[in-house]
Amino acid sequence: MSNDLSNIPVQQQEWPGSTSALDPAPDHGETSYTGHGRLAGKKALVTGGDSGIGRAVAIAFAKEGADVAIAYLPEEQDDAEETRKHVEAAGRKCVLCPTDQRTEQANAELVTKVVEGLGGLDVLVNNAGYQMTHSELEDFPGEQIERTFATNVFATFWLTKAAAPHLKDGSAVINTTSIQAFQPSEPLLDYAATKAALNNLTVNLASELGPRGVRVNAVAPGPIWTPLIPATMPEEKVEGFGADTPLGRAGQPIEVATAFVYLASDEASYVSGTVLGVTGGKPVF
Known part of the structure; x- marks a missing residue:
């Protein structure tokens, strides 16, 4: 794995952060990931797909043979264009969908745009x-x-509700939760609560959509090196980020994306209602 993350230096960014300003540069699988056709012919929507974990998932999906749509905030257009470049370099279609998802209507319109x-x-x-x-x-x-x-x-919830009529037997929904759902930090009080809620929602959606042949799972990342970190945390917390894990470092976005590939693929055809931790050794139970 390229770009050593064992000793991340002090740094800070304005929210929502920029990939190009990260030191060291993160690995989204641009050159390090090799696909094996596990998602050939599939059509995927990745929200937050402009940077970080979302970009790595979009790139890995494309290298596995999927066409990809990515949703992101309008102010993240530059990062979104970079993601599209790598998806298209893998020979797949990329649909850009700038969207603020904080209303039900926005999510309904997003699904319509993606399906079209x-x-x-x-x-x-x-x-x-x-x-x-x-x-x-x-x-x-x-x-x-x-x-x-x-x-x-x-x-x-809104996006899954809007997408459900378009999903068929063999489709997959994957939610990004967090180690924070299991080991909450006080400075991330509200964020940790949302991730615990998503774990619960994942199990309920798996029960709801299972009879349709739709699998619903979640990935719970630990400390992953993305623009969100220096854009939302004090610089003294950014220094050495991830060093408290058993593996002694933060994770690269592509190291999380491989879990999404598995859960999206037919290899996980009997996996639903579970939370897969990618945490560098921190427990998810």
């Missing part, structure tokens, strides 16, 4: 997320709590 652009939908990855850290409970502003839940939980 890709000609269908087989895999839905609910990956878009928002977080911002605060050191004291009293410092958490009300508007942040609303934004965190709207982005992380409500949007996942």
